[in-house]
Amino acid sequence: MGSEIWLGLLSGIAFGFVIQRVGASNADKMARAHLMMESDIPKFMLMAVILSAVGLLGLEAAGVANTRVLPTSLVATGAAGILFGIGWGFCGYCPGTTWAAVGEGRMDAVFALIGGLAGAAVFAHLHEFFIPLLYDPFNVGQITLADWTGSRPAAVVLLVFIFGLCIGAIHFLWKGKNGGQTP
Amino acid sequence: MDKKNNSPLYWPWLPAAFALAGIIVFIFATFGPPASSSGFVSLIKGAVQTVAPEYVENNPHYATMPDTGSWLFAFVLGMAIGGFAAGRTGSIPVRDIPEIWEKRFGTSRIKRFAATFAGGFIILFASRLAGGCTLGLFISGSTQLAVSGLYFGVLIFAVAMVTARLVYGNTGKEE
Numbered sequence: 001m002g003s004e005i006w007l008g009l010l011s012g013i014a015f016g017f018v019i020q021r022v023g024a025s026n027a028d029k030m031a032r033a034h035l036m037m038e039s040d041i042p043k044f045m046l047m048a049v050i051l052s053a054v055g056l057l058g059l060e061a062a063g064v065a066n067t068r069v070l071p072t073s074l075v076a077t078g079a080a081g082i083l084f085g086i087g088w089g090f091c092g093y094c095p096g097t098t099w100a101a102v103g104e105g106r107m108d109a110v111f112a113l114i115g116g117l118a119g120a121a122v123f124a125h126l127h128e129f130f131i132p133l134l135y136d137p138f139n140v141g142q143i144t145l146a147d148w149t150g151s152r153p154a155a156v157v158l159l160v161f162i163f164g165l166c167i168g169a170i171h172f173l174w175k176g177k178n179g180g181q182t183p
Numbered sequence: 184m185d186k187k188n189n190s191p192l193y194w195p196w197l198p199a200a201f202a203l204a205g206i207i208v209f210i211f212a213t214f215g216p217p218a219s220s221s222g223f224v225s226l227i228k229g230a231v232q233t234v235a236p237e238y239v240e241n242n243p244h245y246a247t248m249p250d251t252g253s254w255l256f257a258f259v260l261g262m263a264i265g266g267f268a269a270g271r272t273g274s275i276p277v278r279d280i281p282e283i284w285e286k287r288f289g290t291s292r293i294k295r296f297a298a299t300f301a302g303g304f305i306i307l308f309a310s311r312l313a314g315g316c317t318l319g320l321f322i323s324g325s326t327q328l329a330v331s332g333l334y335f336g337v338l339i340f341a342v343a344m345v346t347a348r349l350v351y352g353n354t355g356k357e358e
Binding site for chain 2: 004005006007008009010011012013014015016017018019020021022023025026027028029031032034035036037040041042043044045047048049050051052053055056058059064065066067068069070071072073076077078079080081082083084085086087088089090091092093094095096097098099100101102103104105106107108109111112113114115116117118119120121122123124125127128130131134135142143144145146152155156159163
């Protein structure tokens, strides 16, 4: 247990450092990304997924991957996605960036964190009402792209292709080209 | 003055994505799928169980999550430390109210703090309904090729873009 906590802390420090430096913990940059004015953050997120998926394939080949696929509930996952999008677009923070922004000293993020704790507590209290109502009846299981492509490497290729297209589209459709930052 | 906020203050996105992916792969090797909304649950579980242990014991949501003595809580705490260290060693300006919000809604701190409290409430409520957030469901899920993560990801980006348009209107466009 001790080593698990140190690993978590170390991973968190590295993660928080990177997302602060790229500007993801800055709600102003996040809002500009949502408004199609700056493309850095969404390209960063999608590229991180592409590289992680390829890396995870390597871990799986080496037999050291710890995976846990969350099920898809057509209604609960969908309704939660819509709600989450409203909150994210409204305040410019997502749960992870909130912690990094609090560390930076952004006071509005402190309130996002407190609000988040309240939201988690309220959901936990209502878990028994919402999960059987919205989640369980529409749960189609732990489906992945590999169920369609037949193999995991083929699914990774498909994912890389789709996310790569998205990055290209964002690069050209978003207004700002980010002041020469693009390598 | 705001136009300058892209210059060398921020890391370019591509090397930063390599750095983040390296960390994510490290986490998959040493722990499992990274998550951050779970850290909120761990913290609130740890807090509530000190005053109402029976309530926490009988709650099905807390039953699925460890308390603060866990990787999940250490990770979010680490993110705050990492944000602090990055902020202190860099030169990205720290503001209590984002520039674009100030342009649209003025300098009232109460208004901004009320908004982020509400926003924080909504994103965590939603994350707990779906079982994860931007990191725990979209990034971790998509990395594992999960349909749940991709489905959630499409919706959060699309709805956030529409919401931001409604919230900010043409603010920032005139620059």
